[in-house]
Amino acid sequence: MNVLLSHKAHEDYFFSVQKHLAQAKILYKKERFDLALIELKAAKKLEETHKFPSARYEIEMMEARILFQKNPKDVSKPLKKHHCTAQKATSEFVRDTEIRMAYQFVFSYHLRAKNVDDEWQAIADTFSTIPFPVDCNLETLLYYCSVKMKIAYWQKSPKQIFYWTEKIYLVLKDNLAYQKKYPLAYLSSLDNYLSGMSHIRDFSKFQEIIAGLEKLILSQPSLVTKRETIVIFHTLSLLCNDTKGIKTLSEEVIERLKIRFEKCEKGAIRSRERAIILLFGILYLLRFDYSNAEEFFGRIPVHRKEKLRSDLQRVKLLIEILIKLNDKQQAAQFIDGEIDKVYDRLSEWEGLSPHEGVIIKYFRRWNKLPAKTKRELTPLFEDFKEALAATIDDTGFLPLASEIISSWLDQKLDN
Secondary structure: OOOOOOOHHHHHHHHHHHHHHHHHHHHHHOOOHHHHHHHHHHHHHHHHHHOOHHHHHHHHHHHHHHHHHHOOOOOHHHHHHHHHHHHHHHHHHHHHHHHHHHHHHHOOHHHHOOOOHHHHHHHHHHHHOOOOOOOOOHHHHHHHHHHHHHHHHHOOOHHHHHHHHHHHHHHHHOOHHHHHHOHHHHHHHHHHHHHHHHHOOOOOOHHHHHHHHHHOOOOOHHHHHHHHHHHHHHHHHHHHOOOOHHHHOOHHHHHHHHHHHHHHHHHOOHHHHHHHHHHHHHHHHHOOOHHHHHHHHOOOOOOOOOOOOHHHHHHHHHHHHHHHHOOOOOOHHHHHHHHHHHHHHHHHOOOOOHHHHHHHHHHHHHHHOOOOOHHHHHHHHHHHHHHHHOOOOOOOOOOHHHHHHHHHHHHHHHO
């Protein structure tokens, strides 16, 4: 969920400020103080617009030195004013540096690994002491919001994920110059915002945002591919969450999405490619089209050493058992063996989580039903749904496997 930022414009403005500062230093050494102050005034004007605390510190301290050189007898008040401003700039520079370092760290590959909770907690603790940076440049503001967003994902807090993805979206929404200059960053912000809304189950703005994405004029093929995968992914997410419309959804709509995906699949980022494949599988599963669901879930590789989207691998193993349980041709003894295999594999891979334990338990109970009639299945499915809901933590986070199976249970019970 990274908001990719270009540093070029930020650096261009910074170097312009530094150019004025450098000229002011030359003039200061030549004791041409009035001309030096003109250069500092130009530097200050740029800094006030684009916010560079380190440069502001230099500007204020140099102005203080010039005032002292010009009239050392009567500068106490001006000096105090410049010194206070320089001190404030120093504290803001320290704050901005912490934000930038945290940004680089949270988007590093290292923090995508397992067992790094202590490091995440340290970042969360640090950021809890840094207030929202109102008086800063756009780059620092986006860094701050991006770090907060990543912390929210680590904390599995849907409300906070939405809050910070919306913050980023609102910052860039009306900034047409930024959108035009950095389309990749803007695409990422829209992608994150749609994901944030998905986490709180608010799909009211989905069609509006997706329609806006479709209208974006993009020249680079890589950006067109990224936009296509974003649109396909979130359109599928919207369809999967439309519990009423999913039953009447025409096959033609799904086929059009599949054709679009086939055209951009090779250029797509692998993690997004697999997520889209998963969503196609979920869509077919919720339509009780188990043959097509099995085909798409079968395209997700499962291997212990495969680190890319390992969460999807665990989901795939559980959903494939669900598909088998709906296949009347499968013998109960065979399915028992398959359930045992999945249980063993997930246990070896960092152990069963609470929701996975509930799913395995109810799969076994389902498989042991003698007739598997609607009369027998309905109370089991109702208990199953309640048991999954009981695994939701205080943040309201629902693991993906639980979310998929809960949606499927809803469809079954309403059918």
